[in-house]
Amino acid sequence: MFATEFLDIPPLQAAGGTVVLPGSKSISNRVLLLAALSAGTTTVHDLLDSDDTRVMLGALQQLGCDIVRSEGCVAIEGLGGRLKNARAQLFLGNAGTAMRPLTAALALLGGDFELSGVARMHERPIGDLVDALRQLGCRIDYLGQEGYPPLRVGAPALQPGAPIRVRGDVSSQFLTALLMALPLTAAAQDVVIEVVGELISKPYIEITLNLLAHFGIAVRRDSWQRFTIPAGSRYQSPGAIHIEADASSASYFIALGAITAGTSGQKDVRIEGVGADSIQGDIRFIEAARLMGAQIVSGPNWLEVSRGAWPLHAIDLDCNHIPDAAMTLAIMALFADGPSLLRNIASWRVKETDRLTAMAAELRKLGAMVEEGADFLRVTPPASPAHWRAASIHTYDDHRVAMCFSLAAFNPAGLPVRIEDPKCVAKTFPDYFEALFALAHTFAARIPVICVDGPTASGKGTLAATLAHRLGYHYLDSGALYRITALAAGRAGLALDAAHEVAIAALAQRLPVRFVGDQVWLDGADVTDAIRTEEAGMNASKVSALPAVRTALITLQHSFRQLPGLVADGRDMGTVIFPDALLKIYLTASAGHRAERRYKQLISKGFPAILDNLRTDLEARDARDSSRSVAPLKPAGDALLLDNSDLTIEESVNQVLGWWRGKQPFGTS
Numbered sequence: 001m002f003a004t005e006f007l008d009i010p011p012l013q014a015a016g017g018t019v020v021l022p023g024s025k026s027i028s029n030r031v032l033l034l035a036a037l038s039a040g041t042t043t044v045h046d047l048l049d050s051d052d053t054r055v056m057l058g059a060l061q062q063l064g065c066d067i068v069r070s071e072g073c074v075a076i077e078g079l080g081g082r083l084k085n086a087r088a089q090l091f092l093g094n095a096g097t098a099m100r101p102l103t104a105a106l107a108l109l110g111g112d113f114e115l116s117g118v119a120r121m122h123e124r125p126i127g128d129l130v131d132a133l134r135q136l137g138c139r140i141d142y143l144g145q146e147g148y149p150p151l152r153v154g155a156p157a158l159q160p161g162a163p164i165r166v167r168g169d170v171s172s173q174f175l176t177a178l179l180m181a182l183p184l185t186a187a188a189q190d191v192v193i194e195v196v197g198e199l200i201s202k203p204y205i206e207i208t209l210n211l212l213a214h215f216g217i218a219v220r221r222d223s224w225q226r227f228t229i230p231a232g233s234r235y236q237s238p239g240a241i242h243i244e245a246d247a248s249s250a251s252y253f254i255a256l257g258a259i260t261a262g263t264s265g266q267k268d269v270r271i272e273g274v275g276a277d278s279i280q281g282d283i284r285f286i287e288a289a290r291l292m293g294a295q296i297v298s299g300p301n302w303l304e305v306s307r308g309a310w311p312l313h314a315i316d317l318d319c320n321h322i323p324d325a326a327m328t329l330a331i332m333a334l335f336a337d338g339p340s341l342l343r344n345i346a347s348w349r350v351k352e353t354d355r356l357t358a359m360a361a362e363l364r365k366l367g368a369m370v371e372e373g374a375d376f377l378r379v380t381p382p383a384s385p386a387h388w389r390a391a392s393i394h395t396y397d398d399h400r401v402a403m404c405f406s407l408a409a410f411n412p413a414g415l416p417v418r419i420e421d422p423k424c425v426a427k428t429f430p431d432y433f434e435a436l437f438a439l440a441h442t443f444a445a446r447i448p449v450i451c452v453d454g455p456t457a458s459g460k461g462t463l464a465a466t467l468a469h470r471l472g473y474h475y476l477d478s479g480a481l482y483r484i485t486a487l488a489a490g491r492a493g494l495a496l497d498a499a500h501e502v503a504i505a506a507l508a509q510r511l512p513v514r515f516v517g518d519q520v521w522l523d524g525a526d527v528t529d530a531i532r533t534e535e536a537g538m539n540a541s542k543v544s545a546l547p548a549v550r551t552a553l554i555t556l557q558h559s560f561r562q563l564p565g566l567v568a569d570g571r572d573m574g575t576v577i578f579p580d581a582l583l584k585i586y587l588t589a590s591a592g593h594r595a596e597r598r599y600k601q602l603i604s605k606g607f608p609a610i611l612d613n614l615r616t617d618l619e620a621r622d623a624r625d626s627s628r629s630v631a632p633l634k635p636a637g638d639a640l641l642l643d644n645s646d647l648t649i650e651e652s653v654n655q656v657l658g659w660w661r662g663k664q665p666f667g668t669s
């Protein structure tokens with residue numbers, strides 16, 4: 001997951017390949033609760049692992065449910081209608097699928113519970129559900145604002161009998177909550193729920209009914225107005241259940257296939273885990289994408305999508321049945337041949353954020369013209385490539401804003417897109433951006449590189465690795481490549497001299513190296529410490545003076561330039577390896593400061609060291625590095641000099657990040 005302050009996505013060109021999607025949030029949280037209410041063990045395969053399911057799992061554990069995780073599945077020991085803990089404070093984040101159904105279930109089971117969430121959850125309505133439950137004799141108090149969480153749930157004085165009336169026009173989750181919880185009171189008599197007002201988001205009720213049926217409860221439905229839970233209903237675990245991949249998450253990759261030309265290797269975007277026969281309503285996003293021109297074929301649990309009409313056709317669509325995936329249509333509308341109208345989406349206002357206002361504001365930043373109505377959005381795409389703008393997308397802690405706006409990086413103007421707070425995708429799809437980058441392609445020249453060059457012990461490694469971490473970029477420690485080459489050559493019995501140049505170069509070309517955080521791996525072995533000795537440093541300097549070795553390592557170094565970007569540290573990154581890098585830093589510090597830092601580093605690792613000797617060695621090495629015939633150590637002409645003698649690491653990092661921001665086209669929006 002990208003836990004950076006922002007994620008800059010370079011302009012993207014094409015996409016192709018296979019994505020295996022994580023499980024459905026809506027199915028996962030329903031199955032978890034139904035499994036907990038049943039007797040016996042339910043083994044859940046391919047459960048979504050995200051913020052929303054974690055809060056549900058955490059709550060169930062607090063209530064006394066045993067949960068055992070093993071490879072690919074989670075076993076839930078059901079409570080059989082009796083809570084082990086009848087007092088608990090449950091934090092439910094921003095998961096509507098946890099807050100609403102748990103409120104209903106706990107209000108009927110009785111106890112002393114406090115249900116709360118993040119600040120936004122306390123702005124998301126729950127009054128219609130509370131009103132419905134109170135008709136039954138449930139005791140629920142508002143701890144903050146009337147009609148909103150946090151809530152206190154007490155012991156009910158149940159008066160079953162009359163039909164329970166619930167409003168259906170704010171969120172379908174209120175009806176879902178009642179449908180899942182009311183079998184608790186249906187032992188002796190039918191329980192009837194009547195929907196007041198037009199029910200929204202109907203396909204989510206179909207998911208609920210489908211899963212209730214899996215757990216032995218056959219609800220009778222009369223149109224969308226009246227639901228009857230038959231007397232004698234009892235939750236029965238299906239034993240094992242498999243969770244389909246999330247159809248709303250699929251929408252981003254369906255859109256990806258629709259708006260991008262395939263890559264030379266792969267024409268289509270293939271989505272695994274969910275197919276056209278999904279039980280999730282958001283699968284009907286396919287119909288909308290087809291209307292816009294996408295070509296989509298499907299089989300059992302898979303979809304293949306490719307670009308059809310281009311530009312996409314504008315659409316005018318009632319999106320009430322696909323409220324979540326419809327946000328993706330708003331982004332596809334940027335690539336359409338005219339204005340698109342997404343109608344009947346008033347519920348957007350009470351989700352993770354006010355999505356109507358948020359989408360309108362962010363789409364406008366990209367250059368679209370947007371009309372925001374009470375319950376609709378009309379999106380007119382930028383009139384020409386020149387009308388697109390590079391934008392820093394504010395994401396409002398809304399996973400879907402972050403995910404759908406990433407697709408704007410395919411804009412025809414070749415502009416990057418900044419996604420603020422990218423970790424908000426953790427609500428339903430923690431590895432969304434990794435999945436996107438695995439399929440997306442762009443020209444290497446468009447992938448940003450920051451070069452940090454400088455003499456030994458200047459702190460390049462720390463600075464570069466920290467920058468990479470802060471920006472979510474890959475990290476290349478090119479100095480380590482020479483050290484690793486030297487180590488590998490030594491282990492192969494090759495002397496590090498010109499006579500063995502060809503053999504060492506051949507070895508270097510196939511170097512199986514990986515940088516994992518601050519670890520260095522060579523051919524499956526951790527060589528982090530082995531390459532950090534003074535001797536390894538001297539040996540690296542020797543092999544780096546062999547021109548054939550440098551040539552062999554160039555391809556290897558270029559291969560580190562991958563989405564979303566790279567920070568490369570070394571001695572010739574800006575001058576030789578990545579001459580087109582957007583930002584080049586030449587990092588220096590006085591020989592005295594550097595010797596002192598190296599001294600402390602060695603002593604802290606338990607290596608013997610003498611300060612004066614270190615200083616003499618450093619000076620000798622500087623002289624050798626800057627006088628060698630190939631790629632001598634010198635600042636690139638366009639490098640910015642940073643002397644960090646008197647700077648902390650944080651100060652150096654902030655300085656470079658400041659320069660980096662200054663080079664981006666996002667302004668301060």
Ligand SMILES: O=C(O)C1=C[C@@H](OP(=O)(O)O)[C@@H](O)[C@H](O)C1
Nearest residue numbers: 026097171172173201204323347
């Ligand atoms: O029941 C569900 O799983 C959901 C119902 C929908 O909410 P509304 O019924 O509030 O539209 C949807 O937006 C949400 O992401 C999940």
Ligand SMILES: C=C(OP(=O)(O)O)C(=O)O
Nearest residue numbers: 094095096097324351352
């Ligand atoms: C509206 C959403 O979430 P929730 O389940 O919290 O309502 C969503 O995932 O888009």
